[in-house]
Amino acid sequence: MTLTELRYIVTLAQERHFGRAAERCFVSQPTLSVAVKKLEEELEVALFERSKSTVQVTPLGEKIVEQAQRVLEQSSAIKELATAGRDQLASPLRIGAIYTIGPYLFPHLVPELLRAAPQMPLYIEEGFTGNLRRKLRNGELDAIIVALPFTETDVVTKRLYDEDFEILMPADHPWSNRKSIAKERLLDERLLLLGEGHCFRDQILEACPAISQKLNNPSNTLTAEGGSLETIRHMVASGLGVTVLPKSAIGTSHYENGLLTSRPFDDPPGRTVAIAWRASFPRPRAIDAVTDAIARCRTAEQDAETP
Numbered sequence: 001m002t003l004t005e006l007r008y009i010v011t012l013a014q015e016r017h018f019g020r021a022a023e024r025c026f027v028s029q030p031t032l033s034v035a036v037k038k039l040e041e042e043l044e045v046a047l048f049e050r051s052k053s054t055v056q057v058t059p060l061g062e063k064i065v066e067q068a069q070r071v072l073e074q075s076s077a078i079k080e081l082a083t084a085g086r087d088q089l090a091s092p093l094r095i096g097a098i099y100t101i102g103p104y105l106f107p108h109l110v111p112e113l114l115r116a117a118p119q120m121p122l123y124i125e126e127g128f129t130g131n132l133r134r135k136l137r138n139g140e141l142d143a144i145i146v147a148l149p150f151t152e153t154d155v156v157t158k159r160l161y162d163e164d165f166e167i168l169m170p171a172d173h174p175w176s177n178r179k180s181i182a183k184e185r186l187l188d189e190r191l192l193l194l195g196e197g198h199c200f201r202d203q204i205l206e207a208c209p210a211i212s213q214k215l216n217n218p219s220n221t222l223t224a225e226g227g228s229l230e231t232i233r234h235m236v237a238s239g240l241g242v243t244v245l246p247k248s249a250i251g252t253s254h255y256e257n258g259l260l261t262s263r264p265f266d267d268p269p270g271r272t273v274a275i276a277w278r279a280s281f282p283r284p285r286a287i288d289a290v291t292d293a294i295a296r297c298r299t300a301e302q303d304a305e306t307p
Contacts, residue, residue, distance in 0.1 A: 003075055005039045006068040008032050009047055013065040016055045073139045080282045087119070088285035094123040095290065096135060097145040100200040100229055101273060102126040104248040105145065108297040109290070117289045129199050136276065143277040143287060147199055150276055157276045158291060161298050164268040165207070166250055168233060169242040171261045180266045183208045190241030192232050200229075200271075204244050207269030236260065246271065248301075 012021040012032070022032040040047050047061035057065060097105060106124055113122065125132075125141065132144040133152060150157055167181050175181055186208055194201040205211055229249045236243050237260055245251075250262045275294075277287055 001039060001042060003072065005035050006071055008035050009039065009061075010065055010068050010072060012036060012048065012055065013057050013061070016057075018055065069138060076139055077280065077282060088283040089117045089120040089289060092121045092123050093283075093286050093290065094125070094140070094142045095144065096125040096127060096132040096141045098129055098132065098147065098199060099126050100194075100198065100246060100249065101145055101147070103228075103230070104246070105294070105297070108301070109293055112293040112297050113289065116293055117286075120286060120289065128197055136278065139278075142281060142283070143275055143290065145273065145275050147203065148272040148274050150274060152276065154279045155276050156279050157274045158287075160273045160275055160291065160294050162270055162272050163246050163248060164264065164270040165204070165244050166247050166262045166264050166268075167242055168236050168245050168250055168260060168262045170236065170239055171258050173242065173261075175242075175263060176261050178263060180264050182266045183269070186211060186242075186244070192235050192241045192243040194227055194229070194232065200246070203269070203271055233260075 008021070008025060011024050012018065015021040015024065018029050018033055022029040025032060036048065043064070045060055045064070046058050047064060049056040049058055096102075102124070103126070106122075110122060110124075113120070125135070127135075129146050129150070132141065132146065133150075135141040136144050136155065137152065145160070148157070148159070167175070167186075169175055175185070191211065193204065229245060232243050233245070233249075233251055235241070245262075275287065275291060281287070
């Protein structure tokens with residue numbers, strides 16, 4: 001039994017497909033298939049049920065794969081401990097962020113961190129909170145940036161910053177004459193929302209529960225299923241409706257002057273952004289480098305907004 005074989009069965013259990021698992025492990029499909037079969041013969045148990053169309057993990061295989069994942073995590077921790085003993089900033093950091101944070105934070109964070117820790121490049125991934133949670137827990141990511149609340153066993157979280165939500169609208173919208181907008185006024189407009197699965201959508205509905213009652217009325221509410229904030233912003237620019245965005249994603253400067261504008265709420269809803277990492281992660285200085293860089297990015301952004 002080798003660590004390589006354990007990595008093969010963990011990947012195969014995740015992909016449920018020999019070809020995709022082999023591609024992720026950077027080996028040929030026959031190589032992976034032979035190794036998995038060899039391990040099954042050594043253990044004298046079937047880990048997978050195979051058919052022409054799919055691969056299923058057996059009940060006993062599920063338990064063995066879970067243990068294999070823990071062994072791989074401990075093996076990785078040994079390597080990271082050795083690296084940490086030399087220089088905690090000397091190797092790449094694998095960091096993820098939810099879709100409504102990553103595209104607006106990373107363009108500022110990457111150059112700032114490159115100046116502060118040039119020997120520690122970032123491996124970057126964006127995804128839904130649930131997927132990032134799983135990858136953090138499995139050791140595929142070292143840290144993730146999410147919106148609170150976020151709880152996970154043996155995971156540490158640290159608040160990074162608070163961010164208000166604002167209303168984005170066409171520049172000629174009647175609301176552009178107002179200094180701020182009441183949340184209840186959203187019920188009078190065609191509101192563009194992200195699709196289900198995005199935590200930012202849930203935060204908007206939580207801030208204004210009455211919106212949920214409109215979602216079943218397509219004549220009033222248009223939902224961009226599976227979309228992105230960029231797509232939503234383009235739809236607002238085209239005149240389809242208004243939307244609510246985090247302040248960092250407003251992006252009115254991306255369009256010609258006079259096309260889009262934004263207004264704050266009377267009582268602004270918002271979110272708290274945090275970074276999360278495994279309590280056992282052996283490179284705390286790497287996490288500190290990221291949090292310090294984000295703090296500098298936020299300070300620079302606030303200074304730029306000050307007249």
